[in-house]
Amino acid sequence: MKNLFGFVLLLATSLSSLTSMYAQGPDEYWIGLEEYVVHTEGDLDGMTTWRMYLHMLDEDDYLSACTGSDAHPFILESTSSPAWYQHPSASETFATGINTAFFTAFPDLEYDSWFTIGVEDASLDMDILSLADPAYDAFDAFEAGENIYSNTPVGNGWATLYPGLGSENPGFAGEDLRILIGQITTSGVLSGSIYVQIFPWGIQDPDLRLLLPILYMPVQCMDENACNYDANAWTNDECEYGPSAGVIEGDQTINLNDFNTTEWSYSCSDEASSFEWTITGGTILSGQGTSYVTVEWNTDGAISVTAISADGCSGTTSTLEIDILMGLEGLTFSDNLNIFPSPASSNVTIALDGIEGNNSCQIYSLTGKKVLAFVLANNTQILDVSHLAKGTYILAVDTDHGLLRQAFVISK
Structure with missing residues (x-):
C-alpha cells in the first residue's frame, strides 16, 4: 500500500x-x-x-x-x-x-x-x-x-x-x-x-x-450523403439519413397523340413530412410539396422526387424516366374533317361534313404542344396560321360523335 x-x-x-x-x-x-x-x-x-x-x-x-x-x-x-x-x-x-x-x-x-x-x-x-x-x-x-x-x-x-x-x-x-x-x-x-x-x-x-x-460522445458522421454529415468528424458510427420516397408510380410511356389526355398523375410513398418534385421535359401543374402531383409533358424527360423529414433531412431521390410517343404513326384521321391547302403558308380552310353545332378545336405540334385553340362554327372556317412555324401539325376537333383528327403542313 x-x-x-x-x-x-x-x-x-x-x-x-x-x-x-x-x-x-x-x-x-x-x-x-x-x-x-x-x-x-x-x-x-x-x-x-x-x-x-x-x-x-x-x-x-x-x-x-x-x-x-x-x-x-x-x-x-x-x-x-x-x-x-x-x-x-x-x-x-x-x-x-x-x-x-x-x-x-x-x-x-x-x-x-x-x-x-x-x-x-x-x-x-x-x-x-x-x-x-x-x-x-x-x-x-x-x-x-x-x-x-x-x-x-x-x-x-x-x-x-x-x-x-x-x-x-x-x-x-x-x-x-x-x-x-x-x-x-x-x-x-x-x-x-x-x-x-x-x-x-x-x-x-x-x-x-x-x-x-x-x-x-459527439455525434459523428463522415458520409457526405447523410443529413448529419460533419466535415470535421473522425468516426462514422451515427449517420442519420432522410426518409425514402420509394418508387414513383405513374405512366412512364406518354402518348401525346392521345389528345383526350393532357395531364398525367404521379405519386410516391407518403411516409414523410414533405416532398420536393423536379421535372425535365414537362411542367408540374399541381401537388408540389405533397406525395401526389399532376404533370403536363412536352418531350422526353424525367420526373424525380425527394422525401423530406419534419426536421428538414432529405432522403435519397427517386427518379422515373419518361418516354414520349409523338408523330403521325398510330393516328386515325377522319374522312369528314378536311383542312386545306396543305402545305399552307398563311391561311387554311377547315371544313367539317355532316356534324352541326359549335365544336371545340385545338391544333398541336408533333411534340404534343398545343399551339392554338378555337371554336369551329357553321362547319367551315378560314384560319390564319401565318404565325406557326414550318412543320406538321394535328387538328383535333371535339364533337358529340367523338374526337376527329386531321394533319396538315405549314411550309414557308
Whole structure:
C-alpha cells in the first residue's frame, strides 16, 4: 500500500508532467460517455447506463492510472439525486468485482455503477489497485450515490501495474483506440474531470499526464450523403439519413397523340413530412410539396422526387424516366374533317361534313404542344396560321360523335 500511495502521490504532484484540459478530437486524448442502455421499466425506469471511455491515439498506448487531488481534481457529478444507481445488495466499486453469474439472481447488477481500467467484469485477469484518502474517500461517496469532488492533497485514484509492451492486457488501447474506465447508470446529466497517466506507445518514461474533462460522445458522421454529415468528424458510427420516397408510380410511356389526355398523375410513398418534385421535359401543374402531383409533358424527360423529414433531412431521390410517343404513326384521321391547302403558308380552310353545332378545336405540334385553340362554327372556317412555324401539325376537333383528327403542313 505504501508503494501505491507513493505512486499516486507522485502522479498527482509531478512538476514534469504535461497537464491541460483537452477537448475531444481525432488527434487528442479525451474521455467520452457512450450510451449503453436506456431503461424503460423496473427499478431503473428513466435511467440510462453510460460507458465511460478514454480515447487514445495509438494501439500501444497504455492507461496506467486514473486519479485526482488538489492540483488536478477528480470530479464526477450528476444532476440527479442520488447521483447514480448502485445495486442495493451486490454493488461493487470496481468492475473486477462484478461476477456475471449473479446476473440471473440480480438482473440489475449488470447496470451497477463502477470504475475500471479496460474490463467490464471479473472474467478477465486484471488487477486494479485503489487509493482512498482517509480525509475524503471518493469511493465511499461513489457507493453512497453521492457526487465526487476529490481535491485533497493525497487524493483518490485507481491504477494498474504495467505488464510490459507486447503483453495481452486490457489496459492497452488496442485496435479501437479506447479503454473502458467506468460505467454509470443515472437519470441525470454527468460531468467532471479525471487526471490520467498514460504511457504513450507503451513507453513508461516519459509518461503523459492529463486532466481531461468528462464529455458526452459527439455525434459523428463522415458520409457526405447523410443529413448529419460533419466535415470535421473522425468516426462514422451515427449517420442519420432522410426518409425514402420509394418508387414513383405513374405512366412512364406518354402518348401525346392521345389528345383526350393532357395531364398525367404521379405519386410516391407518403411516409414523410414533405416532398420536393423536379421535372425535365414537362411542367408540374399541381401537388408540389405533397406525395401526389399532376404533370403536363412536352418531350422526353424525367420526373424525380425527394422525401423530406419534419426536421428538414432529405432522403435519397427517386427518379422515373419518361418516354414520349409523338408523330403521325398510330393516328386515325377522319374522312369528314378536311383542312386545306396543305402545305399552307398563311391561311387554311377547315371544313367539317355532316356534324352541326359549335365544336371545340385545338391544333398541336408533333411534340404534343398545343399551339392554338378555337371554336369551329357553321362547319367551315378560314384560319390564319401565318404565325406557326414550318412543320406538321394535328387538328383535333371535339364533337358529340367523338374526337376527329386531321394533319396538315405549314411550309414557308
